[in-house]
Amino acid sequence: MSAPSPPPPPPSIRARLVQSLLWISVVFGVLTAVVVWQVISHELGELMDQELREAAEIVQSAMASAANPAPRPAGTAGLDAPHEEHLVWQVVDSTAATVVSRSPKAPAQALLAAPAPAAQWTADGQWRAYTSALRHPPGHFLVVAQSRAERDGVHQEVVLYTLAAALSVSLLSALLMNWRIRQELRPLGWLGRTVQAYDPLVPGTAPRGAPRQELQPIEQAIADLGQRLAQRVVRERAFTAHAAHALRTPVAGIDVQLALAIREAPEALQPRLVRTRQAAARLANAMNALLMMFRTSAEPQRQNLDLRRLLDDLAFHDLAVTLHQEAPLWADPDLLAATLWNLLDNSRRFQARQVAVSVRQDATDSVLRVQDDGQGCPPETCARLQASLQQQTYGEGSALQGLGLALADLVARAHGGHASLPCMPQGFCVELRWPAGPPSGGPNV
16 A cells, blocks of 8 residues: 655745735736837827828818819818817928918918928927929928927827826736735734744644745744743752752751751750751742742643732741732732742841832732831832843843842733833832633633
């Protein structure tokens, strides 16, 4: 049984655009040629019809002169001309430079005094005239002329019609090309949507089946990058799980030993041991906060929190923490506990005595505010901290030196929001904002 043949490669954006450009160019050239041909044919047909009419007048005048050789007043060509004359003619007596006969619209004065071998402009520059000597009667010649205004009008009509036609065809070609380009750019939109929905930890979400050849290398590069990221996340999660197990037990043992040492130590040493135990507790909470950020579950496990109970579990006996909650707060309890612990610890380190925690709903967002009465910071420092939060610059060289604000912003962004620092006249304030209510899939408690 023969193996199935591989599917044909997808079309190329470059080839399709080149083909479209070629066809549009051909259509543009054909349409332009047709339009120009129509304009020139119209003008030439009109000009030839006028020449026939003027030739008929000249022949009629000549026949009338042959039948009646007596002189006729100038301007009586024997043919009424209610139509517009684009060519005029005169029969001129070269000896007296007078007009013997002329078409109805021709000037009464002779346009030229003598015949010339080629067409030329009259002395006033208003007529283009061609002359032909007549055998009978001797000394007479025929002048056929066209005014400058008539010639300029014909030129303008041809140029304007051609330009209008060319511009119309160009506009049509541009619209067609724009439509074609938009069609060819749709695969880029598809790629953007698939990359946005791609989760390296979920193999089924990887971009597949690029509809254009140019997108296949990008698709493969994204898949390879996602695979490397997934492997790295798996290794980091394994390390996190091991670190959580390996570190929590020793830290808890240190806390127990310090508690026993405080009981048994002399009174003079107890303050130092208390400070050591507090430092160990800060270390444990910082470690837990970092471990929580890299735990196995990628999405926050939102619950309708009992914030009062959560704050009581984080009791700082030297801080008076008040709570004012106007709306329910849906958040991950572990992440939020680590965040609040670090923020309260920051408040205590900056000599705060009271901390006000409030929850409200602003439009579609839940807003958690933590405000203390500590030292605070100058407005310029607050502005630098706010800029670092907006740019998510948490590393070296950032204004965010500690863990508290960076962790607060990371937790808020994990919930789909962000952290901000409202400027306060006294103390320090941090606001965490994210979409209110349970996740779209319902509460995951």
